[in-house]
Amino acid sequence: MSSRILIIDDDRTVCQSLELLLKRAGYAVRSIYGPREAVATVGEFRPDLVLLDLNFTVETSGRAGMQLLQELLAEFPRLPVIQMTGWATVQLAVEGMKAGARDFIAKPWDNKELLNAIRTQLERGADAGAGVPAEEAEPFGSLIGSSAALSDVIGQARRVAATEAAVLITGESGTGKELIGEAIHAASRRAGGPFVAVNLGGVPEQLFESELFGHKAGAFTDARTDRAGRFELAAGGTLFLDEIGDLAPAAQVKLLRVLQERQYERLGESRPRPTNVRVISATSRNLDAMVTAGTFREDLLYRINLIHLHLPPLRERPEDIAPLAEHFLESARRRYERPALRLEAAALNWLRRQPFPGNVRQLQNLVERTAILAAGDSIGVAELERQAGGTEATTHFAPSGVTLEQMEVRMIRAALGRNAGEITATARELGLTRAALYRRLEKYGIPNANA
Numbered sequence: 001m002s003s004r005i006l007i008i009d010d011d012r013t014v015c016q017s018l019e020l021l022l023k024r025a026g027y028a029v030r031s032i033y034g035p036r037e038a039v040a041t042v043g044e045f046r047p048d049l050v051l052l053d054l055n056f057t058v059e060t061s062g063r064a065g066m067q068l069l070q071e072l073l074a075e076f077p078r079l080p081v082i083q084m085t086g087w088a089t090v091q092l093a094v095e096g097m098k099a100g101a102r103d104f105i106a107k108p109w110d111n112k113e114l115l116n117a118i119r120t121q122l123e124r125g126a127d128a129g130a131g132v133p134a135e136e137a138e139p140f141g142s143l144i145g146s147s148a149a150l151s152d153v154i155g156q157a158r159r160v161a162a163t164e165a166a167v168l169i170t171g172e173s174g175t176g177k178e179l180i181g182e183a184i185h186a187a188s189r190r191a192g193g194p195f196v197a198v199n200l201g202g203v204p205e206q207l208f209e210s211e212l213f214g215h216k217a218g219a220f221t222d223a224r225t226d227r228a229g230r231f232e233l234a235a236g237g238t239l240f241l242d243e244i245g246d247l248a249p250a251a252q253v254k255l256l257r258v259l260q261e262r263q264y265e266r267l268g269e270s271r272p273r274p275t276n277v278r279v280i281s282a283t284s285r286n287l288d289a290m291v292t293a294g295t296f297r298e299d300l301l302y303r304i305n306l307i308h309l310h311l312p313p314l315r316e317r318p319e320d321i322a323p324l325a326e327h328f329l330e331s332a333r334r335r336y337e338r339p340a341l342r343l344e345a346a347a348l349n350w351l352r353r354q355p356f357p358g359n360v361r362q363l364q365n366l367v368e369r370t371a372i373l374a375a376g377d378s379i380g381v382a383e384l385e386r387q388a389g390g391t392e393a394t395t396h397f398a399p400s401g402v403t404l405e406q407m408e409v410r411m412i413r414a415a416l417g418r419n420a421g422e423i424t425a426t427a428r429e430l431g432l433t434r435a436a437l438y439r440r441l442e443k444y445g446i447p448n449a450n451a
């Protein structure tokens with residue numbers, strides 16, 4: 001049986017052309033021209049999806065559309081509603097998403113985009129994710145901090161999580177953009193699907209299409225086998241486009257086209273595949289300034305930032321420093337089996353005064369590094385300063401680009417070298433038990449003659 005779609009739009013010409021399009025695509029369609037009989041029609045026609053115009057001409061503010069959306073969802077909470085509105089009133093659609101609409105399409109619409117959006121919602125069905133209401137799960141629990149600024153961002157993120165809206169997260173490096181992206185995914189109806197992150201700054205321009213859309217064997221010299229791209233890997237879930245401000249102009253055009261048409265082709269194939277991802281982008285750059293400078297496409301910015309979340313740098317929310325430091329110390333306690341480790345009050349105060357140009361990541365590195373190296377259980381200002389590179393350099397120490405694991409491996413190797421492979425002495429120097437050192441040697445595959 002074909003799926004039923006109800007169109008609610010006061011413009012009869014719009015209804016007619018939508019009806020034609022949707023009937024051709026095999027759907028059973030009905031149109032109504034105003035909000036009055038909407039609830040009754042939904043009750044009787046039982047649509048699988050509603051296309052709702054937000055801007056009734058009687059009241060151009062769109063309030064009538066918004067009110068109707070709320071009424072419909074109050075009566076039929078799981079009814080998938082796709083809103084339609086002009087770009088000029090996109091803000092309204094954002095409100096609609098917060099109220100529970102599933103998606104939004106800008107008028108004048110693109111047929112392919114509309115059909116793909118409808119297909120995605122119908123596939124997900126009315127009950128999709130009903131078991132994971134955003135309010136009940138606590139995916140945002142991974143975000144530590146008590147500042148008003150962070151709570152505000154988390155509040156916004158929580159409200160938009162359940163929607164399909166494209167989210168742009170801005171903020172300096174290390175402020176937690178990816179972490180909040182993951183939390184939005186975990187709180188969304190797509191939580192059961194994959195979260196796939198791709199660092200666009202790290203993808204060479206000539207590999208962009210292959211990386212995002214995949215390729216068929218033989219599509220280019222190095223393409224020996226078929227390969228799925230990130231859009232495909234993220235199907236049913238969330239695609240996290242990190243460092244989107246680093247995209248080259250040609251790649252911006254290609255990405256925009258796929259986001260508009262909601263379909264893509266693997267390189268070397270002509271069969272289009274529908275996208276089924278929610279896009280969350282992140283950047284530490286100022287995209288508005290880039291648009292003004294002509295280095296970032298305005299139409300692409302529109303596409304990706306329906307909802308804009310900004311994570312302020314850590315120095316602007318110093319209240320978060322102590323809870324974060326305690327949090328990272330707690331994981332170090334568990335990880336290095338040093339349950340008695342603690343930060344002195346003076347150390348916490350000192351941390352609160354640091355500017356942390358590398359933000360939370362830098363704080364995390366500092367606390368964990370100090371925890372690994374601390375001789376005693378009490379961490380004071382001196383220990384922190386030493387790890388931060390001395391008082392002089394504290395404010396300037398650069399994020400090393402080395403992961404904690406890589407650093408652990410280096411430290412273990414160096415300590416083994418200094419102690420001629422003697423396990424007891426090495427373990428003592430590293431502040432580990434022998435068992436903990438053995439476990440790490442095994443984990444990292446570090447060869448040791450005495451082990």
Ligand SMILES: Nc1ncnc2c1ncn2[C@@H]1O[C@H](COP(=O)(O)OP(=O)(O)OP(=O)(O)O)[C@@H](O)[C@H]1O
Nearest residue numbers: 142143144145172173174175176177178179360361
């Ligand atoms: N509020 C927070 N609570 C707990 N951990 C956090 C928080 N913010 C950031 N982190 C941690 O800090 C590190 C950096 O965060 P994340 O990778 O999300 O930042 P980012 O803004 O995406 O950085 P980049 O721009 O460099 O990619 C991660 O290990 C993350 O878990």
